[in-house]
Amino acid sequence: GAGVSQSPSNKVTEKGKDVELRCDPISGHTALYWYRQSLGQGLEFLIYFQGNSAPDKSGLPSDRFSAERTGGSVSTLTIQRTQQEDSAVYLCASSPFPRVSREQYFGPGTRLTVT
């Protein structure tokens, strides 16, 4: 079946502009995660959605970052007033299980470059 999809695959933007990154999770998966992967560093947790519960936003690095999940499915990560340090690969993952002890299924990521 279809896996997690993300769009766009690549995004180049100028410093100060806003960007929106989209994640389409696997149908029926209630848990959705956003991570950021910078060059030479591990994946950094950003935000977690589980069903209709309030999301855990504790990993968002600044108030320029926000995310929403509509209808328990598609999620959008928005970065306002982008900075060069925001350049990274943004990965989305979904899971049919609420607990991380079971596997997460990752999308291919969106590579964001801020010039």
Added chain:
Amino acid sequence: EDQVTQSPEALRLQEGESSSLNCSYTVSGLRGLFWYRQDPGKGPEFLFTLYSAGEEKEKERLKATLTKKESFLHITAPKPEDSATYLCAVSSNDYKLSFGAGTTVTVRA
């Protein structure tokens, strides 16, 4: 704060040359230790979850082991298709993973 350190950063192997990757961790109450494989331009792919010291899991040429302070990923008789970056992660709660920077393995034919 959970911390994960992986070594070495890079590993070059000849086909058939077995080796091990290390993942050292500090965590306040381990809920699980995870191994993922990541190919270039793709998202990580789940391999294993280990929950307690002494536990071992195997998948094809890969075997993961866990102690109270570290985990090893053993690659036995690797093939070129085992070339990838291997990521280790830990969780101290039900949903948040803390990842290491990964070990990039290159297997030459």
